[in-house]
Amino acid sequence: MKEKLSPIQVSILVYMIQSGVILFALPRLTGEAFGTNGWISIIIVSMIVNINLVLIWYVFKVADGKSMFELLRYIPKWIRLPLSIFLAVVWLTLGTLVMVKYILLLKLLFYQNVSKLLLMGMGLTLSYLLIKKGLYHIAKSTVVLFYFTVWTVFLILYHLPDFSFIRLTPFIFQGEKDLLRGGLGIYTSLLGYELVILFLHNVEKKRLKAILVGNTITSIIYLGVCFVSYGFFSLDMLLEDMYPVVTLMEYISFPVLERVENLIFSLFGLKVLITTVMYLWASKEVVEQQFQQLKPKYILFGVIFLSFVLSIFPKIMRQVDQWLEYFAWVGVGIAFLLPFLLLMIVLFTKNVKRENAT
Amino acid sequence: MIRINIIVFCVLLMVTGCAQKRIIDDLALINAIGFDLSKEDKEQLKVSATFPIITKDGKYDRKTLIVEGKSSKSAREKLKHKTNMQLENGQLRVTLFGTELAKQGLLPQIDTFVRDPNIGSRVLLALGKPEASGILTLEIENEGQNATFLEQAITKLNSESKSINYDIFQFLRDLYDDGVDPILPAYKVEEDDLKYDGVGLFQGDKLIDYLNPTDAKLLFLFRKKITHGELEQEIELEEGKKKQIMLSFVQTKHHIDVNSIAKDNLVATINIDIIGDVLEYTGEEDLSDPKIQMKAEKLISKQLNSKGNELLLQLQEMQVDPIGIGQHIRNHMKYKEWKALDWYEEYRKMNIKVNTNVKFSSNGKWK
Numbered sequence: 001m002k003e004k005l006s007p008i009q010v011s012i013l014v015y016m017i018q019s020g021v022i023l024f025a026l027p028r029l030t031g032e033a034f035g036t037n038g039w040i041s042i043i044i045v046s047m048i049v050n051i052n053l054v055l056i057w058y059v060f061k062v063a064d065g066k067s068m069f070e071l072l073r074y075i076p077k078w079i080r081l082p083l084s085i086f087l088a089v090v091w092l093t094l095g096t097l098v099m100v101k102y103i104l105l106l107k108l109l110f111y112q113n114v115s116k117l118l119l120m121g122m123g124l125t126l127s128y129l130l131i132k133k134g135l136y137h138i139a140k141s142t143v144v145l146f147y148f149t150v151w152t153v154f155l156i157l158y159h160l161p162d163f164s165f166i167r168l169t170p171f172i173f174q175g176e177k178d179l180l181r182g183g184l185g186i187y188t189s190l191l192g193y194e195l196v197i198l199f200l201h202n203v204e205k206k207r208l209k210a211i212l213v214g215n216t217i218t219s220i221i222y223l224g225v226c227f228v229s230y231g232f233f234s235l236d237m238l239l240e241d242m243y244p245v246v247t248l249m250e251y252i253s254f255p256v257l258e259r260v261e262n263l264i265f266s267l268f269g270l271k272v273l274i275t276t277v278m279y280l281w282a283s284k285e286v287v288e289q290q291f292q293q294l295k296p297k298y299i300l301f302g303v304i305f306l307s308f309v310l311s312i313f314p315k316i317m318r319q320v321d322q323w324l325e326y327f328a329w330v331g332v333g334i335a336f337l338l339p340f341l342l343l344m345i346v347l348f349t350k351n352v353k354r355e356n357a358t
Numbered sequence: 359m360i361r362i363n364i365i366v367f368c369v370l371l372m373v374t375g376c377a378q379k380r381i382i383d384d385l386a387l388i389n390a391i392g393f394d395l396s397k398e399d400k401e402q403l404k405v406s407a408t409f410p411i412i413t414k415d416g417k418y419d420r421k422t423l424i425v426e427g428k429s430s431k432s433a434r435e436k437l438k439h440k441t442n443m444q445l446e447n448g449q450l451r452v453t454l455f456g457t458e459l460a461k462q463g464l465l466p467q468i469d470t471f472v473r474d475p476n477i478g479s480r481v482l483l484a485l486g487k488p489e490a491s492g493i494l495t496l497e498i499e500n501e502g503q504n505a506t507f508l509e510q511a512i513t514k515l516n517s518e519s520k521s522i523n524y525d526i527f528q529f530l531r532d533l534y535d536d537g538v539d540p541i542l543p544a545y546k547v548e549e550d551d552l553k554y555d556g557v558g559l560f561q562g563d564k565l566i567d568y569l570n571p572t573d574a575k576l577l578f579l580f581r582k583k584i585t586h587g588e589l590e591q592e593i594e595l596e597e598g599k600k601k602q603i604m605l606s607f608v609q610t611k612h613h614i615d616v617n618s619i620a621k622d623n624l625v626a627t628i629n630i631d632i633i634g635d636v637l638e639y640t641g642e643e644d645l646s647d648p649k650i651q652m653k654a655e656k657l658i659s660k661q662l663n664s665k666g667n668e669l670l671l672q673l674q675e676m677q678v679d680p681i682g683i684g685q686h687i688r689n690h691m692k693y694k695e696w697k698a699l700d701w702y703e704e705y706r707k708m709n710i711k712v713n714t715n716v717k718f719s720s721n722g723k724w725k
Contacts, residue, residue: 036693109475122370129363162528166685167535174693234535241472250479251527259478 005203007210009139010196012146014214016274017192019221021102024243026189026222027229031238033182035175037168039226041186046219049190050212056339057208060200063346067201068338069289071345084290087338088283090330091195095279096307097314097324099123102272104317109246110262120311123269127277128304131284135199138277145270152264153221156228158252163231175235188328190218192275194335195282197342280307386411386421386443390505392490393430393467394456402426403459403467405433406491407445408505420503422495430470447474452482452508453526454490454545460558460565465533468563471526479527482512485558485565487546496547507552508545515543515554519575521582522557533563536701537684541577544568559678561702566676576662576669580628580681580712583612589634593657595650601641603654605718607634614683616690624708626683628666632716645721658716666712674710677702683710 005013022029030038063071072080103119111119130138196211203210229244241247249261284303288296314320386409396402408422423440427433438445453471455464471477486493494504501507516524523529523540532540539560546555557574558565569577578584590604611631618624636645643650673680683705688696 118373122373125366125370166682166689170689171693232531234531236534236536237531240530240534246475247479247527253480258480 003136005136005139005199007203007206007213009143010199010203010207010210011214011217013139013142013274013278014193014196014211015217015221016142016146016271017195017278018190018215018218018275019271020098020189020192020275021105021268021272022185022189023222023225024105024245026186027226027233027244028238028241029182029185029189030226031230031235032176033178033186034173035177036171036173036235037230038173039223039230040172041183042219042223042226045183045186045190046215046223048187049193049215049219052335052339053193053196053211053215054208055336055343056194056197056200057211059197059339059342059346060207062350063201063342065201066346068197068342069285071342072289074345074349081290084286087334088286088290090327090334091279091286092283092303092307093310093323093327094191094331095276095283096310097320097327098272098279099276099307100311100314101317101320101324102269104320105243106265106269108317109265116315117308117312120308123273123276124304124308126273127280127307128300130273130277131281131300131304135202135281138274138281142274145274149267149270152267153224155249155252155260155264156224159228159232159248162251163228165231167231167234169235184329184332185325187332188325189222190215191328191331191335192278194331194338195278197338198282198285280304380444380446383412384444385446386441387446387449389449389503390452390454390494390508391430391450392454392456392486392494393459394486394489394491395458395462396426399426402428403430403433404456404491405430405437406494407434407437408494408503409443409445410503411443418502420505424491424495430467447476450477450481452484452505452512454484454486454493454508455542456486456489456491457558457565458488459490460485460542460560463563464560464565465563468526468530472530477526480525482509482525483523483529483542484508484512485542485544485568487544487555487568492547493545493552496550496552498551504552511545511552511554512543518587519578519584521578521584532682533560535682535685537679537686537688538682539679541680557680559673559676559680561676561678566678573669573672576665577680579609579630579662580666580669584609588637589632589658590638591658591661593654593661595641595643595654595657599641601639603636603640603658604638605632605634605658605716606637607632607716611715614681614686616683616686618690622704622707624687624704626686626708626710628681628710628712630712630714632714633719634716635719636721639721644725645718646725651718651721655716655718659714662714662716663712666714667710670710670712674706674708677706679705683708 030041034041099120103116106119107114107116130141193211193215200207200211225245229238229248232248233241233244238244246261246265249264250259252260254260280303284300287299314323388407388409390408392406394404396404404424404426406422406424408420411419411421413419423437425433425436425440427436434445455467471481496504498504498507512524516522522543523532524543529540529542532538541557541559544555544558545552554571556568556570557577558568560566586608588604588606590602592600593603594600609630610633611629613629615627615629616624639645645651684701
């Protein structure tokens with residue numbers, strides 16, 4: 001990691017890690033969690049993410065350019081080792097599950113007979129090629145993939161003729177609600193931002209702005225999609241539709257082209273790829289820092305191999321959803337607690353230094 | 359390393375060929391499907407499916423198969439036995455439902471269309487009078503595929519009125535919305551031809567009754583803002599002389615006002631402004647005369663109002679709300695009040711008025 005990342009790269013990277021498969025179900029999830037006009041909840045959730053991001057930024061502001069691993073070295077090895085393994089396992093599993101979920105959806109929608117492992121193998125091959133080159137190159141390719149995919153957002157304009165404010169209803173957060181679990185589910189849709197903790201010290205300038213902009217891009221896109229969904233579907237239909245955003249894409253028909261969801265859904269794979277790549281990369285980094293005697297090449301092989309093995313186990317959507325939910329909760333926990341831990345280390349070591357100086 | 363990458367890339371590219379193969383000549387691409395209640399066994403469905411084929415002498419033709427089964431997919435299993443080709447749903451364009459079946463509710467039948475990812479949400483829906491199979495088996499002269507005919511006819515109807523529920527998505531959206539009921543276009547066989555025959559009114563997913571095409575046109579006018587339409591009326595400018603007048607109009611205002619004088623005394627007004635050019639008038643009056651124009655405008659508005667009020671009373675009596683008055687009432691109320699309201703009962707009792715205002719933009723290019 002010699003080259004420093006530019007703020008724009010970081011913003012785009014944050015957006016690409018965050019946006020993932022949950023988007024397809026997100027309008028329904030917001031409805032299930034918050035009832036009528038659930039799209040507003042995205043704003044609230046996004047604010048909490050921003051607070052979390054400010055916390056992460058603050059850690060590196062007081063740490064004077066030290067990286068997360070340099071900070072972790074202050075704590076004793078018997079704590080650091082299990083913590084590192086824990087982080088590596090959670091991130092590896094999250095990265096894998098996101099890809100498996102996407103593949104299962106792809107199988108359901110288009111390729112019923114294609115083996116999951118074949119698709120997984122393809123995804124992981126691409127991931128391997130990207131991770132091997134290191135973060136700087138991942139960030140560069142992410143920018144390219146961003147322009148590949150971001151235009152699809154504007155397809156939402158196509159739904160405006162069928163959009164009606166009257167279906168939005170003036171009721172805010174009424175009806176059946178599942179605030180805690182559902183709210184957490186929506187929060188996990190923005191998950192992925194916590195990985196900035198691994199590379200924020202390596203960003204040139206405007207660190208806070210860069211990560212906040214990244215989260216804002218994701219939030220605005222999510223908000224737009226959900227808002228349009230609420231005026232496009234009626235609420236009860238939204239709650240019945242497993243993947244409202246797939247239906248949304250299905251509804252687009254151009255004069256010469258119908259069922260464009262085939263194309264867009266496949267393009268969406270690129271975003272999922274970046275999410276997986278970054279989680280696997282994070283997992284690899286943690287292991288690499290912990291076991292410096294191992295060759296990085298073998299660690300990467302190991303991570304990819306473990307990810308592949310892991311993907312064999314969840315065979316059906318129900319399992320994947322459940323695993324993903326549990327691991328995403330753990331991910332949320334990490335997103336909040338890890339920066340806290342680092343902050344404690346920074347403040348503690350600073351105090352010790354000051355005492356020594358005096 | 360680059361060489362390995364190229365090899366990996368090539369292998370991956372070739373692996374894509376291992377996916378399932380579908381040879382188009384061997385496929386029976388179902389383009390229309392019809393559902394009816396079986397005559398013998400009321401538990402059973404009669405499913406008719408039609409798909410294009412190429413006959414032995416190279417002619418483009420179609421084949422229609424009819425089977426009975428408990429559900430759409432179980433009937434599909436039986437359809438498989440009746441054909442040498444592989445059945446595919448992906449090209450389905452039109453789905454028809456028979457009257458009797460629609461009266462029992464369409465949700466169980468529509469389920470498979472939204473659950474099966476092969477079928478898009480743009481499949482058109484329509485009602486068959488009295489039976490869907492009659493429409494799909496009909497051989498129309500010089501008209502190859504009934505599915506294509508229906509597809510074009512329904513799309514045309516939608517582009518004219520903009521307010522029919524014509525595909526699965528729109529039907530379900532209004533079905534699940536608690537403040538509006540869906541409607542579907544109806545078709546029947548008449549003298550060996552297919553004919554549009556008004557709309558079916560639904561309460562939830564159950565067909566209640568049909569509206570004739572003239573009333574249906576009025577309903578479209580009240581349902582949503584129509585950007586462009588045609589209106590023909592019989593007016594009596596001089597007493598005893600009924601004459602035909604036809605306007606090509608744009609709707610400049612479509613607004614539903616809700617007032618609640620008391621909690622159980624709701625009043626809704628449908629306000630509509632229409633500006634149109636006269637394209638036909640069979641009377642002798644000079645339509646370029648502003649006085650006569652104003653008189654004609656008033657007459658047409660009055661007639662539309664009284665016809666509209668009649669239609670609404672009819673709808674209220676049937677307890678169907680295709681106009682979506684309920685949406686406006688709902689948005690006017692508090693959430694708990696709305697949930698506690700027995701909406702259909704309230705709808706039957708409430709006072710709904712039509713207030714149309716017709717203006718001539720010009721009298722055409724003749725006096």
